[in-house]
Amino acid sequence: MKKIINQPKHVVDEMLQGLVFMHGGLVERLDGYDVIVRKTAKRGKVGLISGGGSGHEPSHAGFVGRGMLSAAVCGAVFTSPTPDQILEAIKAADEGAGVFMVIKNYSGDIMNFEMAQEMAEMEGIEVASVVVDDDIAVENSLYTQGRRGVAGTILVHKILGHAAETGKSLTEIKELADALVPQIKTIGLALSGATVPEVGKPGFVLAEDEFEYGVGIHGEPGYKKEKLQPSQALAEELVAKLLQDFNAQAGEKYGLLINGLGATPLMEQYVFANDVAQLLKDKEIEVVYHKIGNYMTSIDMAGLSLTLIKLEETSWLEGLEATVETPAW
Structure with missing residues (x-):
């Protein structure tokens, strides 16, 4: 294992210290907790929190700031944050109008966020939530009942x-x-597994000329392995799966997110983007919003995911295009 770290057990703590040092004008860390909160003044609005296991940077702490998250809870690597940490995030985010939680569909996350919600409501804070289950690759997976929550969460x-x-x-x-x-x-693919620092080896190994469709952001199994193919063939598979799941029709408006999983260069992401753009054009799908880069990673996994959002409301596009002040958007 080659990583620029000190002791594996200190990775999350030292990462958060570094994040606050680099972005101290926007965010701060709650003393004694692995919680990042925005520095903006409270104005009586709804607070918005999210979180999960670390290893998906810049998610979720990189999206804390004006116009996005009020706070993010950072669990150990690939491990759900504890209810007490989530409770502190809720309390820090509360401006008197209630707190909304965005939860990815993993059983540990759901259980711990719901426990924290109950504790917060006992303290008089109104809390509501949604569970994101955007990954169409497999219907059930490790750690989930139903579809996984991945890059669409952003x-x-x-x-x-x-x-x-x-x-x-x-x-x-x-x-x-x-x-x-x-x-x-969302649907993705992986060319290599992720190495959790305290484990010291990849969670799965693919042959030099092999890749896997549908791998989860914690290395959960996908739906098929194949010999590596050109970007165009990969794009055809992912676009076809998404459009089928949407039952997409010509003339509909969509936004897209191409998300690197940690070790895929932007050069390759842009090549893939070019292929996706042509496929959607051929299907007469109107792309009115697009974004590319590393937003929901899997430590050092090589691969990417493709997210489509059907923009049924003008306000959704306005939300995507609105200016924010966060470390990573």
């Missing part, structure tokens, strides 16, 4: 963050979230 942060910033109520944000999540779908 688009939820962005649109709900804009709703909170513009003064929407907790009830309105809950209604928006419930309408939004079914219109976001």
